[in-house]
Amino acid sequence: MTEESDRREEILEAALEEFSSKGFRGATIKSIAKAAGIQSPALIYWYFQGGKEELLQAVLARHAPVIQALRHPETLMERPPEEVLPMIARAYLATANSPIPQRLARLVIGEALRRPEVADMVAKRGAVRGLWFLKTYLEHQVELGRLRPHDTRSSARALIGMFVPQAVGDAFLPALKESDGLTDEEHIGTSIGIFLRGLRPEGITAEGAEKAWGVVE
Amino acid sequence: MTEESDRREEILEAALEEFSSKGFRGATIKSIAKAAGIQSPALIYWYFQGGKEELLQAVLARHAPVIQALRHPETLMERPPEEVLPMIARAYLATANSPIPQRLARLVIGEALRRPEVADMVAKRGAVRGLWFLKTYLEHQVELGRLRPHDTRSSARALIGMFVPQAVGDAFLPALKESDGLTDEEHIGTSIGIFLRGLRPEGITAEGAEKAWGVVE
DNA sequence: TAACACTGATTGAACGATTAGTCAAGAGGA
DNA sequence: TCCTCTTGACTAATCGTTCAATCAGTGTTA
Numbered sequence: 001m002t003e004e005s006d007r008r009e010e011i012l013e014a015a016l017e018e019f020s021s022k023g024f025r026g027a028t029i030k031s032i033a034k035a036a037g038i039q040s041p042a043l044i045y046w047y048f049q050g051g052k053e054e055l056l057q058a059v060l061a062r063h064a065p066v067i068q069a070l071r072h073p074e075t076l077m078e079r080p081p082e083e084v085l086p087m088i089a090r091a092y093l094a095t096a097n098s099p100i101p102q103r104l105a106r107l108v109i110g111e112a113l114r115r116p117e118v119a120d121m122v123a124k125r126g127a128v129r130g131l132w133f134l135k136t137y138l139e140h141q142v143e144l145g146r147l148r149p150h151d152t153r154s155s156a157r158a159l160i161g162m163f164v165p166q167a168v169g170d171a172f173l174p175a176l177k178e179s180d181g182l183t184d185e186e187h188i189g190t191s192i193g194i195f196l197r198g199l200r201p202e203g204i205t206a207e208g209a210e211k212a213w214g215v216v217e
Numbered sequence: 218m219t220e221e222s223d224r225r226e227e228i229l230e231a232a233l234e235e236f237s238s239k240g241f242r243g244a245t246i247k248s249i250a251k252a253a254g255i256q257s258p259a260l261i262y263w264y265f266q267g268g269k270e271e272l273l274q275a276v277l278a279r280h281a282p283v284i285q286a287l288r289h290p291e292t293l294m295e296r297p298p299e300e301v302l303p304m305i306a307r308a309y310l311a312t313a314n315s316p317i318p319q320r321l322a323r324l325v326i327g328e329a330l331r332r333p334e335v336a337d338m339v340a341k342r343g344a345v346r347g348l349w350f351l352k353t354y355l356e357h358q359v360e361l362g363r364l365r366p367h368d369t370r371s372s373a374r375a376l377i378g379m380f381v382p383q384a385v386g387d388a389f390l391p392a393l394k395e396s397d398g399l400t401d402e403e404h405i406g407t408s409i410g411i412f413l414r415g416l417r418p419e420g421i422t423a424e425g426a427e428k429a430w431g432v433v434e
Numbered sequence: 435t436a437a438c439a440c441t442g443a444t445t446g447a448a449c450g451a452t453t454a455g456t457c458a459a460g461a462g463g464a
Numbered sequence: 465t466c467c468t469c470t471t472g473a474c475t476a477a478t479c480g481t482t483c484a485a486t487c488a489g490t491g492t493t494a
Contacts, residue, residue: 005469007469007470021331022331023240023242023330023331025240025242025243026242026331028452028453028454029453029454029455030452030453030454038470038471039470039471039472040470040471040472040473041454041455042455042456042457042470042471042472043469043470043471045454045455045456046468046469046470051454051455052454052455106330109326109330110240110327110330110331112389112390113240113323113326113327113389114238114239114240114243114327119389119390119392120390120392122390123386123390123391123392123393123396124392124396127382127390127393128392128393128396131382131393131396131397132396135397150407150410150411151399151403151407153397153399153403153404154399154403154404154406154407154408155407155408155411157379157382157383157399157404157408158379158404158407158408158411158412160382161378161379161380161381161382161383162374162375162378162379163378164378164381164382165344165348165374165377165378165381166374166378169340172329172330172336173329173336173337173339173340173344174340175336175337175340175341175345176340176344176345176348179340179341179345179348179349180348180352180370182368182370182371182374186368186370186371187370187371187374187375189371190367190368190371190372190375191371191372191374191375193367193415194367194372194375194411194412194415194416195375195411195415196415197414197415197416198410198411198412198413198414198415198416199411199414199415222443224443224444245478245479245480246479246480246481247478247479247480255444255445256444256445256446257444257445257446257447258480258481259444259445259446259447259481259482259483260443260444260445262480262481262482263442263443263444268480268481269480269481
């Protein structure tokens with residue numbers, strides 16, 4: 001259960017590479033076999049009797065934990081948004097800049113366009129969980145009086161959404177970032193600044209908030 | 218030049234339908250012919266000598282004006298953000314809910330993943346133009362003293378990004394919106410509220426702003 | 435009017451290439 | 465010998481594309 005065959009792992013790696021760059025239909029069993037360094041496509045059927053389809057499922061399953069991610073140590077819950085939100089934004093944009101998650105995103109997006117099950121998996125395991133965590137965190141901060149009361153379903157979407165164009169630029173449309181040269185850190189600073197100021201309770205200034213909640217940096 | 222053959226138009230329609238639902242590779246010349254109501258795939262080669270590839274290019278070219286869109290009547294420039302931003306958000310989400318733009322988005326996203334030229338077209342004709350308009354508008358509002366000074370490259374991204382999760386939910390991941398039932402109008406109200414409050418000049422209240430700038434609704 | 439030819443539009447059948455998947459046989463240890 | 469792993473050769477189907485033939489009009493000529 002724990003020890004996977006080396007060959008199987010090699011095939012899965014090659015399949016992710018091929019599927020993500022060429023798409024499910026564009027990648028052929030032979031090209032995957034070649035990329036995995038094996039002589040015959042027949043060997044793939046020894047490890048994945050279900051053929052190409054099972055291979056795709058196995059690749060997705062192989063990285064499902066990564067997709068889930070965003071394990072939320074409850075420690076974050078108590079820390080103030082001035083600290084937590086930039087952390088989340090940095091983690092998000094860092095993911096968009098890493099090769100494996102990029103390939104996974106290419107594969108998953110491409111397949112989600114045609115396969116409702118994949119779209120559903122993305123929505124439920126990825127998006128809904130992420131939004132649920134953000135919403136819970138923001139609600140808790142409202143209860144603590146650090147943010148003014150509002151609809152956290154909406155603010156959770158708005159918060160993560162603010163970084164989507166930049167992430168898409170990183171991962172898929174380099175021309176977008178080149179157009180004005182906005183760096184990730186600049187964007188994080190400005191947009192979280194707007195977000196927090198927009199949700200600051202009445203009559204509280206930035207300096208007062210930092211002192212009251214013990215912001216580290 | 219103006220009068221296109223009916224048949225050619227029928228084939229283009231069928232091709233958009235097929236390409237967007239099955240992808241470029243997934244859609245076959247025969248299935249497109251069938252969807253267009255013609256008996257033989259050979260007819261497609263009479264109208265598009267370049268074959269399947271030219272057919273794809275023709276479908277994209279057919280709707281290029283729609284992709285550009287966002288013609289910006291200068292009248293918008295002078296009107297206050299309390300009016301303009303919800304208008305933009307509504308137009309954006311309405312587009313995400315319309316069938317033809319949805320199909321186009323499916324096709325374009327799917328192809329942009331594998332074809333750098335398509336990705337570049339999306340970035341330059343779509344994203345960069347849209348961001349440039351928003352940035353210009355926001356800068357102008359800063360000059361008018363209706364928003365406090367800030368990096369408008371970042372706020373333009375943040376603004377349009379806030380609606381991306383909702384738009385994606387509309388067009389691709391229905392499970393996302395079902396998860397908490399947030400409506401488009403609720404989201405527009407809350408998130409633009411946060412955005413505007415976050416960018417309000419120092420010492421100006423919401424009521425004061427509305428009276429000073431003559432917000433209609 | 436009738437026969438004809440020309441042109442654009444449409445068809446069914448076929449070709450060659452490529453694909454996912456199969457199979458029997460072999461290699462190499464235990 | 466037995467079992468796991470690996471291979472090259474093969475199959476059956478499907479794909480994009482080509483091609484010769486045909487159809488429907490539309491003048492043109494006798």
